[in-house]
Amino acid sequence: MLAPNVRTTGHRLRGALRLTAIVAVVAPSAAFAQWGSSVFQADSLLASGHVAAAESMYYAVSSSRPRDAVARAALGRYLAARGALIVGATLLEEARLFGGDTVSIARALVPIFGSLGNYRALSVLPGSPLSSAEQNRVRWLVGHAPVLEFPDSIATLPYKPMTDGSGLGTLTIGISDRTMDATIDPSVTGVVLRGRIARRRGGLHVFAEDTNGVVAVVNELHLGVVTLTNVPARLDSSSSHAKSGRQGAYIGLDVLRRLAPTFDPTTDSLTLRRSGQVSANTVGTRAPMLLDGQGLRILVDGKMTTLASRETARLLGTRRWILDAKRGVVLLQ
Secondary structure, eight states: OHHHHHHHHHHHHHHHHHHHHHHHHHHHHHHHHHHHHHHHHHHHHHHTTOHHHHHHHHHHHHHHSTTOHHHHHHHHHHHHHTTOHHHHHHHHHHHHHTTOOHHHHHHHHHHHHHHHTOHHHHHTOTTOOOOHHHHHHHHHHHHSOOOEEOSSSEEEEEEEEOOSSSOSEEEEEEETTEEEEEEEOTTSOSEEEEGGGGSOOTTEEEEEEETTEEEEEEEEEEETTEEEEEEEEEEEOOTHHHHHTOOEEEEOHHHHGGGOOEEETTTTEEEEESSOOOOTTOOSEEEEEEEETTEEEEEETTEEEETTSHHHHHHHHHSOEEEEGGGTEEEEO
């Protein structure tokens, strides 16, 4: 009676071993599909305005497979967009170590390291998408770190709000001995000068030209009494912008976010904070926001909307609000 049982057990064992071998081959792609789908669901939840549910899913997927590159990178991108720049960068670098796509991760890390002012990390970034001119600028910035000169704890300067979705408003900036009105545009990085205004090079450290214009640094950028040194800039003096109306000066939110700005359309004033801190007790409605390569998106009427949205443009152009980037919210007052 023992022989049949032994033979049956042997057949089952060999069958189990064959099944294990099949699973070992199929599991990686199946797992990728499963977790890739979960990340896609989290992205969809976020786009549709279910921020809390999306965040829970990002964390759940990453916790369930802590060495999964797709899940790790998705959580890193999300947290960085919500203001946790250092944590987001760490997760993205871990995702690369876990086998994530080096190029796509590098593209995500460039604006994060730029906002952090971590040019040393940016200078050795694997798979960097930066042009040769941009890489030269980064290496220069490693030895010429930006400095913030802020004479008091608070600085207030005039600004004119905008409600057409082309920007958050305009303010006067100073470069060398000249002043100009600049549009606050979340879609640009650093300072961008277009058209005739880009032809003067005073107050600028110019590197070289790439496919998107001239790569440069503003030696001293003046915002009222506040001075920021060595601010990344881009110049485009071509005539193509004359027809599109995109001439002039532009300043990105990456320049202002560290100063926790308050935009007040009721008094046409912009307030900057040296500490970059907003008190947790500050009164207002906290709308979750995302600030990344897609610009500024905030939760309005249950969905994430961009500045190009008429509702968002009108809201931010008519109500007093604070960019509390460190907490990932826009504080509406």
